Amino acid sequence: MFLKDRKTGHLIEVVNINALFNLYEHDIMGRDQVGEELQEPEHYEKADLVFLSGEELPQCWVNPDYRKVRIPNYSY
Secondary structure (H helix, E strand, O other), rough: EEEEOOOOOEEEEEHHHHHHHHHHHHEEEEEOOOOOOOOEEEEEEEHHOOOEEEEEEEEHOOOOOOOOOOOOOOOO
């Protein structure tokens, strides 16, 4: 699977897809797809990655509290 680094715009090949889906993992191993040679795997923060379309990763992949309902605090 390929994602895009939000800072550089480079394509990142996800090496361990299970870490991407694990909401308790904050970073993944991936390979930058720049240049002609195969790059060594590096750590990438999930918060710095987006889909190729620019869409954010789903909350169920990145936020352990995604199911908690946020109730606005209204004071009357």
